[in-house]
Amino acid sequence: MIDTPEPAVRRVLRFLPRMLNRRVAKNLVATFAFRLHGEDGGEYTLRIERGECFFEEGIPDAPTVTVEAPARVWLDLAAGMLGGWQAARAGLKVRGNRFLMLRFNRLFSGDPDGTEVPAGLYGETENECERRRGIWRQPQRVLAIQASPRARGGATEKVFAPLIAGMESAGAAVDTFYLAERDIRPCAGCFACWKVADGRCLIEDDMAEVLTRIPVYDLLVIALPLYVDGVPGILKNFLDRSIPLVHPYIFNRNGRCRHPARHPRMPNLALAAVCGYYETENFAPLLAHVEAAALNSHMPVVATLLRPHAMLMAEDVPVGPVARVEQALHTAGVQLIATGKVSRAIRKAVAQPLTSRGRFLAGVKHWWQEDAESADQKNTSPK
DSSP states (O other): OOOOOOOHHHHHHHHGGGGOOTTTTTTOEEEEEEEEESTTOEEEEEEEETTEEEEEESOOSSOSEEEEEEHHHHHHHHTTSSOHHHHHHTTOEEEEOHHHHHTHHHHTSOOSSOOOOOTTOBSSOHHHHHHHHTOOOOOSEEEEEEOOTTGGGSHHHHHHHHHHHHHHHTTOEEEEEEGGGSOOOOOOSOOGGGSSTTOOOSOOSTHHHHHHHGGGOSEEEEEEEOBTTBOOHHHHHHHHTTGGGBOSOOEEETTEEEOOBSSSOOOEEEEEEEOSSSOGGGGHHHHHHHHHHHHHTTOOEEEEEEESSGGGGGSSOOHHHHHHHHHHHHHHHHHHHHHSSOOHHHHHHHTOOSSOHHHHHHHHHHHHHHHHHHHHHHHHSOO
16 A cells, blocks of 8 residues: 655645744634645645644635635745745635734744743753852762773873862762773764653663763763864763753753753763863863853853863973962862852963973974884884
């Protein structure tokens, strides 16, 4: 048996009740009858009753408005390819309440406000509300994610460790999660997690564990290196796989389309980032990405710590500057737990130069040359 395709006119009219502007139609009782002829034609009715709209087959007795036209003319008019006068010249006729027909586009203008969120979902979470009102509840539980592909062996760890120590000294219980040591595969883009009530992902790996834990924490801390002006791949996988924390429904929040949260409360977010460049300005693309992802995940960013030319933290440089940066990171952890922010002075201390720009530019050339020579020696040495 071969299924007959649904006529285009019927499909468009059947969809229109979803586009009803309930505010405009709240006191209206009316019927729009459509007698459309030619290919894809048919007779259909849209019945409006005080904020609700129903699609029906056929035409009732004494409709409020009757539209007669070639099916293709009506489709082009509905798609905005024809204006009203052009459609009239092409054969469209309107009988009945012509004034009401002039309101047709406004009646079916959708939901211009779009701020409502279905029951059981959260357009604003408790932590977002508190953030907006300037309220800070000292975090008891912190999830700290270290997102360097080098795991515990790179510059990211040199920033991560003293920051965590500072938060723990302030009384927070911190659980650490090293992405490089976990199996978190890329998102498959199947949206299966959005098609089930519990938001469960079909991929069976370590992401399932962390997803169930994230809403339990008060604060999420992410430490990461700058990779090609953005986040490293393992963190991108993590962010992509975090979409089950929000619902596919889309609503309007402050003039931007957002997804509502599945949980009434989410952790706030703090970020610590390192890069090999000398200046902090190079973090701008990364910060824009992470802050947008945090906003969409209902986890507002409360603090950002930036450590440029961070590879010098692990190199043979004078102890003084590195020790001062480590102490600043420890203090940042204390402040973050106590106040929900890090002072400008401490952020500046975290980002302080470890050497001059000239020495950095000269030294980094020799650094890469020495690494290249060392790699050549390993590749050419007898086995």
